[in-house]
Amino acid sequence: MSTLIDYQKFLAERTGLMRASEIRELLKITEGKKVISFAGGLPDPQVFPKAELAEIARDVILERGDKALQYSPTKGVTEFRVTLLNYMKKKGIAVRSDDDVIVTTGSQQALDIVGRTMINPQDVIIVELPTYLAALNAFRLYRPTLVGIPIDDNGMKTDMLEEEVKKLVSNGKRVKFIYTIPVAHNPAGVTLSIERKKHLIEIASQYDILIIEDDPYSYFVYDEGVDITPLKTLDKEGRVVYLSTLSKILAPGLRIGWILGNKTLIDVFERAKQSSDLHTSTLSQFIAIESIRRGVVDRTVERAKMVYKKKRDAMLEALEKYMVKGAWWSKPIGGLFLMLRLPSTEIDTKKLLPEAIEAGVAFVPGASFFADGSGWNTMRLNFSYPKLEEIEEGIRILSEIVKKKLKQA
Amino acid sequence: MSTLIDYQKFLAERTGLMRASEIRELLKITEGKKVISFAGGLPDPQVFPKAELAEIARDVILERGDKALQYSPTKGVTEFRVTLLNYMKKKGIAVRSDDDVIVTTGSQQALDIVGRTMINPQDVIIVELPTYLAALNAFRLYRPTLVGIPIDDNGMKTDMLEEEVKKLVSNGKRVKFIYTIPVAHNPAGVTLSIERKKHLIEIASQYDILIIEDDPYSYFVYDEGVDITPLKTLDKEGRVVYLSTLSKILAPGLRIGWILGNKTLIDVFERAKQSSDLHTSTLSQFIAIESIRRGVVDRTVERAKMVYKKKRDAMLEALEKYMVKGAWWSKPIGGLFLMLRLPSTEIDTKKLLPEAIEAGVAFVPGASFFADGSGWNTMRLNFSYPKLEEIEEGIRILSEIVKKKLKQA
Numbered sequence: 001m002s003t004l005i006d007y008q009k010f011l012a013e014r015t016g017l018m019r020a021s022e023i024r025e026l027l028k029i030t031e032g033k034k035v036i037s038f039a040g041g042l043p044d045p046q047v048f049p050k051a052e053l054a055e056i057a058r059d060v061i062l063e064r065g066d067k068a069l070q071y072s073p074t075k076g077v078t079e080f081r082v083t084l085l086n087y088m089k090k091k092g093i094a095v096r097s098d099d100d101v102i103v104t105t106g107s108q109q110a111l112d113i114v115g116r117t118m119i120n121p122q123d124v125i126i127v128e129l130p131t132y133l134a135a136l137n138a139f140r141l142y143r144p145t146l147v148g149i150p151i152d153d154n155g156m157k158t159d160m161l162e163e164e165v166k167k168l169v170s171n172g173k174r175v176k177f178i179y180t181i182p183v184a185h186n187p188a189g190v191t192l193s194i195e196r197k198k199h200l201i202e203i204a205s206q207y208d209i210l211i212i213e214d215d216p217y218s219y220f221v222y223d224e225g226v227d228i229t230p231l232k233t234l235d236k237e238g239r240v241v242y243l244s245t246l247s248k249i250l251a252p253g254l255r256i257g258w259i260l261g262n263k264t265l266i267d268v269f270e271r272a273k274q275s276s277d278l279h280t281s282t283l284s285q286f287i288a289i290e291s292i293r294r295g296v297v298d299r300t301v302e303r304a305k306m307v308y309k310k311k312r313d314a315m316l317e318a319l320e321k322y323m324v325k326g327a328w329w330s331k332p333i334g335g336l337f338l339m340l341r342l343p344s345t346e347i348d349t350k351k352l353l354p355e356a357i358e359a360g361v362a363f364v365p366g367a368s369f370f371a372d373g374s375g376w377n378t379m380r381l382n383f384s385y386p387k388l389e390e391i392e393e394g395i396r397i398l399s400e401i402v403k404k405k406l407k408q409a
Numbered sequence: 410m411s412t413l414i415d416y417q418k419f420l421a422e423r424t425g426l427m428r429a430s431e432i433r434e435l436l437k438i439t440e441g442k443k444v445i446s447f448a449g450g451l452p453d454p455q456v457f458p459k460a461e462l463a464e465i466a467r468d469v470i471l472e473r474g475d476k477a478l479q480y481s482p483t484k485g486v487t488e489f490r491v492t493l494l495n496y497m498k499k500k501g502i503a504v505r506s507d508d509d510v511i512v513t514t515g516s517q518q519a520l521d522i523v524g525r526t527m528i529n530p531q532d533v534i535i536v537e538l539p540t541y542l543a544a545l546n547a548f549r550l551y552r553p554t555l556v557g558i559p560i561d562d563n564g565m566k567t568d569m570l571e572e573e574v575k576k577l578v579s580n581g582k583r584v585k586f587i588y589t590i591p592v593a594h595n596p597a598g599v600t601l602s603i604e605r606k607k608h609l610i611e612i613a614s615q616y617d618i619l620i621i622e623d624d625p626y627s628y629f630v631y632d633e634g635v636d637i638t639p640l641k642t643l644d645k646e647g648r649v650v651y652l653s654t655l656s657k658i659l660a661p662g663l664r665i666g667w668i669l670g671n672k673t674l675i676d677v678f679e680r681a682k683q684s685s686d687l688h689t690s691t692l693s694q695f696i697a698i699e700s701i702r703r704g705v706v707d708r709t710v711e712r713a714k715m716v717y718k719k720k721r722d723a724m725l726e727a728l729e730k731y732m733v734k735g736a737w738w739s740k741p742i743g744g745l746f747l748m749l750r751l752p753s754t755e756i757d758t759k760k761l762l763p764e765a766i767e768a769g770v771a772f773v774p775g776a777s778f779f780a781d782g783s784g785w786n787t788m789r790l791n792f793s794y795p796k797l798e799e800i801e802e803g804i805r806i807l808s809e810i811v812k813k814k815l816k817q818a
Contacts, residue, residue, distance in 0.1 A: 071450075105514055253481065
């Protein structure tokens with residue numbers, strides 16, 4: 001039918017913007033193979049509080065089913081929004097008097113809504129190099145000009161940020177917002193130092209830029225003495241838009257995220273969300289209320305810390321033991337990922353992947369996370385999902401493959 | 410902060426497209442007042458299968474929690490997609506060999522995805538006059554040219570559709586798709602006759618147009634002998650994209666909808682959905698699998714028929730008894746709504762609303778549902794949510810208000 005053929009052509013342009021993840025295609029090879037996979041991003045299901053959630057789900061449906069199964073307001077179930085505000089305050093996230101909160105269908109929807117309402121074609125958006133791929137996917141749909149700022153062990157290099165902002169401003173460009181994942185960065189695994197956080201806030205204030213702070217991980221860091229003060233708390237001008245989610249501290253299958261920010265913005269986010277999906281699952285929200293209230297989230301956080309710390313330690317020890325000298329890798333204080341950078345820029349980890357899979361290990365080639373196409377000699381390694389006892393072996397195999405490749409390079 | 414002020418200006422343009430529902434503002438007046446409301450659209454909670462859902466929720470979390478609480482594929486949990494395909498086949502909805510199905514976060518997301526992937530600015534989209542407001546909201550974001558076709562007791566007037574399509578084609582315009590709610594139309598309450606369904610399919614075939622068939626209601630019609638053959642089944646060319654939802658036949662709080670259509674389109678819908686919210690609530694999908702499997706959806710359908718038929722009958726009887734002569738109202742064979750059109754085009758029901766609320770009854774003024782701004786003397790009346798015993802009194806009060814207004818007009 002010509003209509004469908006026309007649609008294929010028409011949609012080819014659209015799908016250029018919504019490109020199928022080539023990495024996802026590559027990784028499909030792992031299905032059915034015996035492969036130790038560092039390529040996922042899934043939380044470990046042993047962290048899910050199944051018994052408690054089963055009871056809570058049953059209770060909220062039986063006792064509050066008239067509301068829990070019904071349509072609910074776009075901005076979120078009021079009781080849940082209040083619960084979230086209190087939970088955030090308890091965790092040291094400052095809630096201003098001119099703030100509001102909206103519930104989203106996961107953080108992904110928050111990113112899509114931010115992109116949809118805030119990005120005009122060619123607007124300048126600043127991101128870290130690398131950054132969260134799903135955020136790039138969400139933002140790119142709205143055709144921004146992406147400017148990337150490199151990172152190191154202490155997160156985004158804010159001196160380079162300041163230079164770049166000055167340059168853009170002197171060229172008459174307006175920066176719409178800076179998107180940052182300050183704690184336990186995905187994919188880089190690094191955390192923004194407190195000095196750089198303050199510097200970032202200063203730059204944003206001086207040049208009148210908004211900050212989108214994406215924080216899924218600060219609730220369960222593995223090490224003591226690390227500064228995890230949110231940008232939202234350091235900010236005294238209401239210019240930080242704070243995103244978070246229950247995906248890692250309760251369960252991702254519920255699709256519960258939220259945005260905390262200035263009322264003006266939340267109001268517009270609400271209108272965008274309304275036409276997107278009317279509202280987030282009411283049942284999930286009622287389950288979330290009870291999960292926070294009954295301490296299930298707190299206990300899940302403790303279990304996450306315990307399970308993931310061991311796995312992180314196993315991966316770091318194995319890298320110390322086996323990985324080639326000259327390689328750099330991050331030492332994450334939280335989260336689910338670390339990034340590995342190979343000593344030679346002549347190795348393209350995307351080309352390395354099929355060999356690695358053949359040898360029995362998978363990873364995510366890092367270049368997709370870099371908005372400027374660099375980073376081809378990096379890879380993201382997930383430690384939350386593989387079995388603890390497989391991690392050393394997986395790193396050992398990976399290191400062999402890398403050594404072999406370096407000899408050839 | 411100037412950034413926020415700039416954002417307010419910037420977003421004022423965007424919010425023109427995402428306009429706050431003025432009706433919603435008007436209806437806020439009802440909060441706290443003793444009002445019989447025909448202005449809602451909520452299913453009656455007595456229809457929700459609470460006891461069974463409580464057990465199912467508990468079971469799926471305990472027995473399948475590792476998957477039910479985890480991230481899941483964008484297109485939907487495979488087992489749920491298979492369950493949906495079988496359920497649709499059982500209900501007489503034809504599934505073609507080149508079809509696929511995607512799970513959406515309610516029908517609203519399906520409408521947003523259709524708009525996002527299929528509408529270029531100024532593309533011609535054909536809708537009924539009136540049509541589902543939330544669909545207009547979703548489509549308008551993408552700036553189509555909306556062309557409306559009037560309806561009568563037998564649904565869209567397909568003779569006028571044919572004339573309009575011919576005119577558009579002769580003016581070199583391409584119609585992207587026709588959006589229709591064939592059974593128990595929201596807000597109009599009418600159902601497309603089988604003759605017109607066939608005519609619609611012919612027109613779409615002759616002029617190579619896609620059809621978006623939105624069908625939340627055909628699963629629970631109240632009267633025997635009504636033809637509810639889906640357009641999807643009459644279509645032999647794969648040009649119907651079929652949308653449906655569990656909102657009225659299980660519970661809306663789960664946010665479960667789906668799209669059945671050609672693989673090519675579903676593939677693009679999948680990419681749009683991925684950046685929108687990654688995937689629909691996994692827990693909701695597992696609950697839905699069991700609800701279909703254990704016959705809970707079938708039993709909910711029976712209960713919905715029983716509860717809503719009584720209410721529909723009560724509203725129709727009361728209109729017969731009290732409403733002014735010369736008024737027209739639809740006689741819905743299913744769904745949750747009927748439409749009332751007042752005999753004089755000099756009455757604007759939006760202006761009537763505050764008086765009606767003062768007298769103790771609320772409705773939704775119909776003009777917002779008309780893409781061309783007509784229909785100002787119509788109103789949508791919901792019968793699913795008010796109490797059965799209130800319906801007659803509500804219609805009586807409404808009729809008094811209308812009579813009074815007509816005397817003045």
